[in-house]
Amino acid sequence: MAADDELAHFQKLSNDYEPPATGPLVGERQSSSAIATEYEAADPVYRIKTAALPDTYAYFRTCRGDGHCGWRAIAFTYFETLLRIGDVNRLEDEEVRLSSMHNLLNLAGFSQHVYIDWVEEAFDLLRKLANSLRAMDGSGPDILLQTFNDMSTAMAIITYFKLLASAWIQSHPDDFAAFCHMDLKSYCQLNIEAAQCEIDNVAVVALAESVVKPAGIGLEIMYLDRSPGEEINNTYRAEPTDHTGLPLSHPPMMRLLYRPGHYDILYKAEDFPAPVQYSQPTQSSLHVALAGYTDDFVPTASNMSDVMTMIPGMYPTGLGQRWPSVSYDHYPSPAPQPQLAPVQTYAPTPTPAVSVAPIAPVTSSHQDYVSPIHASHGNHHSIHLEPPVTLPIHPPPSAPPMIMERTPSMAAERGGPFRPSVYELEPGFGSGPRHALPFQTSIFRNSHFNTAHFLNPDFQPEEWSPDSEYATGNRGRHKSTSQ
Template sequence: MESDHDFSADLAAQEAAARDYQPNLEGPLVGDRIPSEAISHAYAQADPVYVQKTLALPHTYSHYRPVRGDGSCGWRATFFGYFEALIRSGDASLITAERDRITQFPIIGHSEMIYEDMRDEVVILMSDIANALPNQAAAMDVLVQRFNDLDVANSILYYLRLLASSWLKSGDPSANDLAAFIPDGVGLHGYCQNYLELSDHEIEHIGLVILHNVLLKPCGIVLEIAYLDRTPGSEVNTYRIPGDAEGQDPSTMGPFIHLLFRPDHYDIIYPHAPPPPPPAPLDIQVNRMSAMTPSFPSNFMYSDTDMTALTLIPGMGLGSGLPPLAVPSAPSIESYSPSPQSPWMPSPFAESLPIRQQQQQQQQVPQLKQERSTPVLRAASAVPQSAVRQTDSVRFSVHCHPQFAVENETWKEPPFTTATFKNSHFNKAHYNNPNFQPEEYRPEEDENNYEPVRRNQRARRSH
């Protein structure tokens, strides 16, 4: 019994609040977006139920747009939300199609002379919005400016009332189903005349369903209403039109219009933007190499290089017997075409070499160049060592490898006569000499030099 008494008391309090409610006729007809925390501050000293629900409101809704409570706020909020959803789509052709649809809808029970000016305002508004796209900010400026022009706004809203009334009279099966909810004794025409078409009469739940069927349903817009009342719960209760949209994921549905209902008043409210979808998993593919195969031929750096100048260095002659460089076992995938290189500069000391060595170079260099012109790589395991192409010989100093020294050298170093000559750069054993060649230590010469000294010492002892 106590619960029934409390419910009756709450219902009476709501009815009293509705009767005592004074519409806010100040400010714009449709205001700018305001953070939803402003609603929490406005209800800070109200009933604890409202305080709790308004404190939870910013967790779901980020902003709201105040609408003047002059008895047409529900119609104005729904029609404004309809245009706003069309602008968010960014599709000018959709707006043009909707303009033709709602302005060509037959108005039942009224002469065209009564509503043609109102219809023209709708045509002009929707045409201007379509022309402003794809700039959505400019289109929103047009919408807000027209809805805050009192004469234009009243014409647009009254045409919307006639549109809802005509749909209910049209005999549509859905309209016939709604006719069963009309209060007894009012009748279909009475409800249209006294509830839908009457100026400054706030919209009811049946009117919202009618408005959804004639205005929102053809373009797939869902209407969601958040009720801020004294019903149990710590958050506002929501209801969607159509009813089969309840419990469905908004991301799988069409655009939404969100209204906030307070006793006998409607505002537009905006939920937080949905979080971005998680990034798709990256499909990383790794190409692993089974073997490292060189794509360039062996000795490619020296294949077309003129090595003639190297033969002019003492001990670097072509007739030496260095073994050939090893040929890599892996064959080349593609032929190598090196860029042409200029021959090396001839040594300025080439004139001091013997004539026999120059003739030997002239006989061997053409054969060496012919071998370089067609380099062929073969696997070392597939061909015998004797079949492998002879590569360029690398010569070292004769003092590092005496066995490779030139045996029949005709030009000899003149004997050193003075200490001045030995310490000058003219001495070939001096490090500043361009043809620097260190002296070779020969023990047999030391034996020959010390033999006369030993004879003299023995002669002195005998005397």
């Protein structure tokens, strides 16, 4: 008999043994595939159900199994869901609403000086989360996790939630009396208000009705057991309602995973939408290298801004602009590129033979030169402009006229944005004595193609005759003669 009593005692100790709780009070959010890995060597029913769990619930969070895991899971998820909603006003409204429920605590016999410290811990967390949302600093999740991993602060908030559940049960006897099997006061003292007591179904319903649903939040509890099926069972669901009693459309949900004697927290993938990824532009940055740029390049336009004068093509015609040699290199990456070999310039055009009478030297601060432009793009196509041509230097009006020999290769040198044209006047035109121009019809004389017309870009004032331009009288419809 002594041996039998001893064996029975050991058996009782074995049945009552609980390993010490380890790990954080509330763990980090992680993939729910870890649960499937945990049950790889378990019963086939558990393996099937846990293998299908990640398809519906992408994440989960552990709670320490120290007898308060259910209370801790509901309290933590309540604050986390308010934080996910992201509305500062909602957090402030919850503080006001919970404060109004203190009348129920007073009616249930709880003294204010007893529960005020626990209330302040819960309200302080609400204010911290609201300040984080207001500042948009993203520190809210860390504040929440640190608060619930502090044992004293977490137990103060859990105790406050216990008192709210107890006061709600005692103020609604018709809803809970049939499930308590004793008077409600005694039941609450033994199964809810006690320091070491796990949450039961009655307390879950009380918290859902008093704290969760009035905040506009729903609650789901999933049960992992050995019942037939390929997925875990939904054992409890509470949905919030509006002021008319109708369920809210798509409310934020709190989800718990219940395994016999233990609660954890579940999440769906849509509870934490992935941040928006902004695609980088596909076009690489453009690197422009200015070759041959000298500090003495000064545009002569005085009526333009400095920026506008640096844009090719924006320089006014005839101001004597001088653009340096430019190389536009487009690199697919910002890495340094090998230096290109210098581009050989065109051979200078032979200077035509010119017989000029002795005149005073003409000084100029500009160096007349044109360098070719080499454009290198991604496919390394090269574009070369025509060889430069030379413009003659016109003497001052007081100097004797220049005697020039016409050569077939004579062309005009332009430093501006215009290409040379075959329809240009020959060099030295108009420098000699004035002579009658051919084809001086009335139509041509009054058009902008006539260099004697003020609308012509190359307007020659010395060719304009105001007498013929503004002649009065009716000449009839006969042909006009040149002036």
